Amino acid sequence: MVDTETTATEAGRDFIRDIVQADLDAGRTQSVVTRFPPEPNGFLHLGHAKSICLNFGIAREFGGTCHLRFDDTNPIKEEQLFIDAIQRDVRWLGCDWGEHLYYASDYFEQLYEWAEHLVRTGKAYVDDTPPDAMRTQRGTLTEPGQNSPFRYRSVEENLDLFRRMRAGEFPNGARVLRAKIDMTSGNMNLRDPVLYRILHTDHPRTGNAWSIYPTYDFAHGQSDAIEHITHSVCTLEFEDHRPLYDWLLDNLPVPSHPRQYEFARLNLSYTVLSKRHLTRLVTDKHVTGWDDPRMPTIAGIRRRGVPAAAVREFIGRVGVARAYSTVDVAMLDSAIRDTLNPVAPRRMAVLRPLKLIIDNYPEGQTEALEARNHPDNPEAGSRSVTFGRELYVEQDDFMENPPKKFYRLSPGKEVRLRYGYFVTCQEVVKDESGAVVALRCTYDPASKGGNAPDGRKVQATLHWVAAADAVPAEIRLYSHLFNRPDPGADGDVLADLNPDSLEVLTGCLVEPSLSQAPVGEAVQFERTGYFALDPDSQPGRPVFNRTVGLRDTWAKVQANTKG
RNA sequence: UGGGGGAUAGUUUAGCGGUAAAACUCCCGGCUCUGACCCGGGCAUCCUUGGUUCGAAUCCAGGUCCCCCAGCCA
Numbered sequence: 001m002v003d004t005e006t007t008a009t010e011a012g013r014d015f016i017r018d019i020v021q022a023d024l025d026a027g028r029t030q031s032v033v034t035r036f037p038p039e040p041n042g043f044l045h046l047g048h049a050k051s052i053c054l055n056f057g058i059a060r061e062f063g064g065t066c067h068l069r070f071d072d073t074n075p076i077k078e079e080q081l082f083i084d085a086i087q088r089d090v091r092w093l094g095c096d097w098g099e100h101l102y103y104a105s106d107y108f109e110q111l112y113e114w115a116e117h118l119v120r121t122g123k124a125y126v127d128d129t130p131p132d133a134m135r136t137q138r139g140t141l142t143e144p145g146q147n148s149p150f151r152y153r154s155v156e157e158n159l160d161l162f163r164r165m166r167a168g169e170f171p172n173g174a175r176v177l178r179a180k181i182d183m184t185s186g187n188m189n190l191r192d193p194v195l196y197r198i199l200h201t202d203h204p205r206t207g208n209a210w211s212i213y214p215t216y217d218f219a220h221g222q223s224d225a226i227e228h229i230t231h232s233v234c235t236l237e238f239e240d241h242r243p244l245y246d247w248l249l250d251n252l253p254v255p256s257h258p259r260q261y262e263f264a265r266l267n268l269s270y271t272v273l274s275k276r277h278l279t280r281l282v283t284d285k286h287v288t289g290w291d292d293p294r295m296p297t298i299a300g301i302r303r304r305g306v307p308a309a310a311v312r313e314f315i316g317r318v319g320v321a322r323a324y325s326t327v328d329v330a331m332l333d334s335a336i337r338d339t340l341n342p343v344a345p346r347r348m349a350v351l352r353p354l355k356l357i358i359d360n361y362p363e364g365q366t367e368a369l370e371a372r373n374h375p376d377n378p379e380a381g382s383r384s385v386t387f388g389r390e391l392y393v394e395q396d397d398f399m400e401n402p403p404k405k406f407y408r409l410s411p412g413k414e415v416r417l418r419y420g421y422f423v424t425c426q427e428v429v430k431d432e433s434g435a436v437v438a439l440r441c442t443y444d445p446a447s448k449g450g451n452a453p454d455g456r457k458v459q460a461t462l463h464w465v466a467a468a469d470a471v472p473a474e475i476r477l478y479s480h481l482f483n484r485p486d487p488g489a490d491g492d493v494l495a496d497l498n499p500d501s502l503e504v505l506t507g508c509l510v511e512p513s514l515s516q517a518p519v520g521e522a523v524q525f526e527r528t529g530y531f532a533l534d535p536d537s538q539p540g541r542p543v544f545n546r547t548v549g550l551r552d553t554w555a556k557v558q559a560n561t562k563g
Numbered sequence: 564u565g566g567g568g569g570a571u572a573g574u575u576u577a578g579c580g581g582u583a584a585a586a587c588u589c590c591c592g593g594c595u596c597u598g599a600c601c602c603g604g605g606c607a608u609c610c611u612u613g614g615u616u617c618g619a620a621u622c623c624a625g626g627u628c629c630c631c632c633a634g635c636c637a
């Protein structure tokens with residue numbers, strides 16, 4: 001595991017933290033309590049990471065606590081599998097809820113009692129109106145709704161009906177419990193919202209104990225109140241629910257009245273951050289699972305090799321505001337590189353091998369060369385790499401007819417083999433079809449270690465592996481899951497899937513030290529990118545995922561000259 | 564003439580009446596045993612119109628555009 005510690009980075013300032021600070025200063029809040037409240041109906045993604053970092057971050061920065069609470073009020077979509085995965089992911093992000101693990105279902109009995117309280121005070125009623133008719137009665141965005149004929153039932157009848165709903169006497173959908181607020185309100189959420197529905201479904205935690213379940217609106221605020229949450233932070237789409245959140249707390253004998261604040265959810269270019277769409281990708285097998293490295297899920301990016309610290313760094317850079325926005329995925333890549341660069345060990349791996357033969361190097365001879373594990377950190381130490389007569393370099397590092405700005409190998413050109421010697425390309429070996437199969441070179445024995453005694457320079461330094469001990473590997477290259485920055489903007493998200501988001505390279509050769517790499521921990525393949533061992537690896541047959549590529553100025557130069 | 568929100572560089576965010584800041588991207592250049600990292604430099608009529616003011620991204624008034632809400636989902 002990479003760095004699960006919560007770094008003591010400087011707390012970013014935003015409007016929510018300003019509110020918390022002001023509440024603390026004014027004495028309105030004694031001790032801050034926040035919560036992260038996922039519904040266990042899928043895996044966590046980068047959007048949740050923003051909420052997690054915000055809620056746990058605020059608690060940590062202001063000396064408060066943050067609860068993990070599962071909003072498990074809809075058993076139709078929820079599973080234990082997701083409850084487990086969510087805890088694993090939150091922990092991996094470096095967040096600790098301590099003893100404060102809760103479930104909305106812990107409060108089902110209390111919520112039920114409060115529902116009866118509303119009935120007794122004439123503020124809730126049982127409605128037999130079928131869903132279709134209820135929708136009609138609710139009116140439209142511009143027209144007020146009509147009162148349900150069942151709105152005028154007596155308290156006694158409502159109580160009796162509601163108890164029988166709980167007892168399981170009625171089928172799904174037969175009746176609901178509704179709050180009696182205002183069918184003419186401009187806010188649709190106040191047009192007598194449903195508080196309880198009949199659901200004869202087993203719940204992952206309460207089994208078949210209940211045949212009615214509270215809605216989000218009836219569960220969330222009260223759960224916050226029970227836990228004495230001080231600042232209930234959620235995303236902008238719940239803004240319209242705040243009046244209902246407050247109405248319920250004002251009309252119930254709750255132990256506290258938390259305040260809800262909303263921020264803009266995270267959107268990322270070239271991907272989707274909506275559980276609905278991500279679930280679709282998984283169930284329709286457009287990806288291998290929730291942890292497919294192309295997925296924007298926590299499990300996916302972790303498998304890709306992204307350290308938790310990089311996610312936190314990214315979330316910190318993105319900030320928290322109320323303006324709708326879509327963050328450029330390049331910002332994520334940059335945060336990953338910046339996190340990995342100072343710590344990732346350097347290794348050499350050739351993704352698309354091209355044989356290089358050094359004619360003047362003694363046949364059968366090999367020698368050990370010292371290679372630094374990190375260019376800027378001597379404490380990272382060094383390792384030994386084998387040099388020999390036959391090596392492999394990257395196909396991209398050779399061009400028979402190079403353009404002017406091409407610094408790498410070409411006929412007659414001298415370059416440096418990293419940690420090794422200067423070599424000069426003398427001859428290009430081709431097969432019958434004319435394809436380049438090998439390079440015959442000569443080396444300068446005096447340049448051992450990488451520098452020529454006469455001080456002459458080379459334009460390029462190439463990474464390489466020795467034929468004698470290179471280990472074959474599979475390397476998986478990932479690019480954007482979607483081929484446009486705003487998937488689904490034309491209606492169909494799946495139509496925007498990038499068919500080339502996964503490229504599997506099978507003939508790769510990596511230096512032997514890489515066969516002992518720990519799973520999931522990114523190393524830098526010099527000049528190529530950051531890579532992490534995938535759990536699919538077999539003994540002697542490593543599989544690497546590209547976490548993120550290095551910035552590639554040469555690729556840009558090429559692209560620009562072509563264009 | 565339903566309700567609720569939002570508009571600052573290509574992208575995110577800061578700025579809270581004193582003359583636009585940071586990160587990312589992009590472009591130019593330097594350095595380099597990774598064309599990486601690093602180091603210079605460049606890139607904004609602050610949605611718009613008018614008003615208040617010595618002074619407005621910030622205050623006021625009108626307009627424009629964008630987002631959310633009509634689940635017995637969350």
